[in-house]
Amino acid sequence: MQDAPILIEANILKRRDVASIDIVENAFSSGPVADALRQAPLIERRKGLNKEAFDREYRHQQRPVILEGYAADWPAVRDWSFEHLAQRCGDTPVVVNSYSSQRSAQASFAEFVAMMKHNEGPDTQPIYLQEWYYKASRPELAADLPELDIAQYDFRRDLYGEVISTNHQLWLGQRGGVTRLHQDSYTIDVMHVQLVGEKHWIVMGPDANLAETAAGDADLHALAEDPATRLMQCTLQPGDVLYLPALWFHRIKLLSNSIGLGRKCLDQANLQAHIRQRMAELLALALNPEEVKLTHPELFNVVMMRNRVWAKRMGIDLSKLRP
Template structure:
């Protein structure tokens, strides 16, 4: 691993007051071990269980192809029955992922399998989202448009997570009018000669196993790579930081719609321009001449 990353601390049997004091208020990431061992989901949730409960559902699939102007905002690259998708995950490596799949809408009976932890976070209870991935599939480095606090619960298999705080924005090759980094940066094994600003970035890394819960503070950049097939669930809590709340409103109400409009007007040249500006602006901020 070439990036400057420190291991995210792991704690077990943490009290609410300790979590709020040591992690939520100072906005520090942490992995909670043994946190959901009393949930039915801890015992029951697996790829086979999801296939049994929702195998008949058609699911949207996404891969790691770069953004293209011809594709709509967050439009899936393929669709498949969940049963067939689980079979694919178990049979061979695949880049196809499911993300932001609302289980209350799709599989309401699973609501009985988990709870909303009393840990000092006010969760948006209508938005428990599932994420699935095959071996070696990954998400691009990004942060969420609403800059929420997130608890990320992992089930089955192993998953690597790389995080950076908003304080590292100047090094991340952020694409303008978006919340993603350049999609051609391999954050698992980055070329630091091609992307020299990343040498200055300081981040975090961890590996999640079944039952681990990752706390991601507000607006944290994250890159997720599935080491083995598996899935996760995220619960969200609205940002407490007034500055981030304003940015979230801007992202949702203005930035997204402006970007969609420019894609329609200028096509691929708009996307190419943004990617070029990501490099120009990052190098300029850091005094890098290439």
């Protein structure tokens, strides 16, 4: 029997190989997408929006919004700086530039802040500490990052328990740092709190599609012109909270040294899609690990580890089929 061919993702925005990621990243600098971006609308900003109005006007309608200054009185927004955190967490080990296999490095938090200070000048690449699950090593920081009332709909609390649903990440980096365009996995909403500095977000709707032309090039004109792309942008300031519904693409660039809190929320409306994705991943790993290794070599170990941690946090004994 012949092996089934490995399917190539048709939408270049969803591919994870370096060449496709570069095509998308370069599209924001010049060409039709960059031109469209200059005209792209700003994500709506609302001041004083309460939870009921947020649910009614934005969440239930899957519309992005910035809740301006919603977290302005948080201790983290008032008091945090890189130096402040270096004083409190200096000896904590972190992995900087973890999204780049060539540049990723282990350091203490104090070393990371010192590296940032010395990493200035035209030829330097910005340093970025991405997706730091701070609670694993510095749970006390959570006191400065209170829970948001508008985020209480996160259904993961019911599904997996408190520990997983409040396992938020900090994003700390230097001006110019970029998180490339991606969709978050598992149909989960983005709720991002800007704590220090500013960052620019480019977003596209879930149906945005970058296809290949007959000649095999990326059809950037079609992407720029298609209304389904729903290209929008915003700049987050300290205290702002961005709500971005599940499956929206996002690309972030730091306009100054910046600290943000990424927290995710599972909307009950997306429960079915979420469970199907998790089950598909778990079944593929359990029943077909060799093929998963072939099709996703760079992801296999990460996904394995993620699921083991997940099982541990949920109190699941992996040696048993039944309690």
